[in-house]
Amino acid sequence: MTKYWISSERSVDITHAEDNNVVHFTVDDKDVAVSAGQTILEAVQRMPGIGTIPALCYHPSVQPYGACRLCTVEVSEDEGKSFRFVAACLYPVKEGIIVKTNTDRIKKLRKGIIELLLARCPDAVVVRELADEYGVEKPRFSLGDQNCILCGLCVRACQEIIGKSAISLVNRGIYKEVAAPFYAYELGDGCIGCGDCVHVCPTGAITMGDDGKPILPRVRIPYAEISAMVSPEELSASQG
């Protein structure tokens, strides 16, 4: 399906087109019409006059995930009476909604999220660039030494594009990390060494190893927390 957008001056034509596949709505005070079935992010990211919506966990080739929350925008479904925060990468455009992509509240929220990401990954270039853009200086929190922001792009690419699911997000909360499924110590035969995960990673946290398999970023988990982890000995014992 062709996706198209029409600016406010030209939107009049299409209003009377009785085209069921067109959705009319307002974004940053501009009336627009786009083809139905898109998310806000897809619909507005190429519109002139609309500021870029930052998004780190979004990639057009895989399903949206809604993890980084940087693309959060304000949406009203009741003609502006009330607004709520939604992730633009997941929210489907609807007839008559009002979208605001760059209010002070949104800027403050994004700034806060960037501060948290910068505290986690102080060396990640893409996070530093965003920090410069949004005026985040030094995070007020203790700094980590990660590069992985857990956007899950690598996992989705491996699953959706390659069809392998050789890597997975395991564990929860601050111990969540990208690892071989079920915390196996090494990437199994599922990994074909295509390097898609390396390519799609926004922060360069995954690199390609000499053995032709990606080197995954590991969270340093306290041993007490790794009850689920299987050692190579246990693994071979259970298989043999």
Next chain:
Amino acid sequence: MVEQVKKLLDKRLKNVEELEKLRQTILDNKDASRTTVSVCGGTGCRASGAEAVVEAFAEEIERLELQVKIEFKETGCHGFCERGPVVVIGPKKIFYQHVQPEDVPEIIAETVLQGKVVKRLLYTDPATNEEITCEPDVPFYKRQTRHILGANGQIDPTDIEQYIAVGGYSALSTALFQMTPEKIIKEVTDSGLRGRGGGGFPTGRKWQSCRRAAGETKYVLCNADEGDPGAYQDRSILEGNPHSVIEGMIIGAYAIGSSHGFIYVRNEYPLAVEHARTAIEQAMDYGFLGENILGSGFDFRVTINKGGGAFVCGESSALIASLEGKVGEPKDKYIHMSEKGLWEKPSLLNNVKTWANVPLIINRGADWYAKIGTADSKGTMIFSLVGKINNSGLVEVPMGITLREMIYDIGGGIPNGKKFKAVQTGGPSGGCIPEQFLDTPVDFDELTKLGSMMGSGGMIAMDEDNCMVDVARYFIDFLKGESCGKCVPCREGLAKLSDILNRITHGEGKPEDLDTMEDLGEILSNGALCALGRTAANPVLSTLKYFKDEYLAHINDKKCPAGVCRELIEYSIDPEKCTGCGVCARNCATNAISGEKKEPHTINQDMCIKCGVCYDSCKFNAVIKS
């Protein structure tokens, strides 16, 4: 084998007349002159030894051959868990608490056979010192309205006929034969019932949109993944009256046009799982589930799915992901699950308590139901009242009761003459409400206005010995551990909040921390993906709002006013009061206390680990905590 199958099939009720005939037969066979003995077999009472009491009763009844004279049953949770094991002798409802197996012969000899009361097992009201004989007169029960929990104490949850005897499945037959699906939804809508899982979404509206949603296949789901620390209402209903939940689900399924339902229950609730499973099997045998229910032509079956232990799976989209066999992570719900839920099909998810309300509404009518409660919150709510409170347990009250009535009239006030400080409502992501709001009526909207929430009905009373900073730290640490880690605000934000709170309670807080925490709270409530994250800052924000002085005392004066935060307290010995008995020195794990016999002792602060043993063991109150 063939005959066994035939016999099973024979139990199936083919129409309403057969159901009513069965009900009449059960009631006719009931001998009203028999004394009833009900032992609470809920998990709370089992923890204090109810299983041994049940066994003792069974043995004693058999030994004295009293099977004809006594109707003995192990029921579900009575609610007054703190006093368990609880035994109630009918028909007078004589209430015995803390019953042990050795009390059983006496109860049978005295109370059952001679009608005499065993005084030492009675409940004494701490307020009046009066001994109370009958269950309904106990102040804890007196102020309650037990529409949902009431049957728990009357029926054996593993016997469907006992549920039928108290009117069970009559709402189902009304719904199937006297009401259209639209009429049922209208009744639920008019009743004003709101989701009891915490969200408070109008139940009727949810049912309506699920009925309207396009698609042949629809699912009915029951959320029994109750994970709040200290709350166990859902467990008690599923353990004590599982058929009420199943009946509600069948009615809901008929209303929206679904033929398959799931109960998603915690694996940590083995008794609830067992009772729900038994109930489903029996409901299948009697024809309340399966094909052609009561001859109506309507088919419905229920499957039990056990959770894997993640708190976040109580969140609807995470629950669905888990049911589908995926990782229990929430998703954004911009398309309602009533349109696209389990396996992308329209799904109707309600909490255990919500389902249990449905038969009540159908039986007694929306008008009757809507008379209970406040303008926007109807019906009763079940709270688990715990913490620093005299009477703790499960409490069912009409919406709109004040916090003061809950704490003082039902809860019996704060033990040991301590001063009330706050009540924490709504589970870990609820908030703390201070004394000045004790007269607030409890309903969905009023609690939200105070920066807390109804949640699934947790209520923890706190007294002057609770440090509110430490309370916030406890809940944030819990949530940090239970965050699924998908979105940045929740994963990173909670970890940073926890860092800051741990610093403050260790005496390393900085004045700017308060602003930082408020900022983090805003990021969480505006930016987090699911309701768990969006409400997760409540414990901090509400304590910051009402107990800022305690934060300031920790940060500026390096003092913990309640004497909880170890790094900020110091134990010393008052030489005037110390008799030199040496008990503290003998108990001290680090040998930090020294002194000559019969001379005042002293504590070496460098060696003291602030465990508080000296403070607890001194009989002369000579150890000072400051």
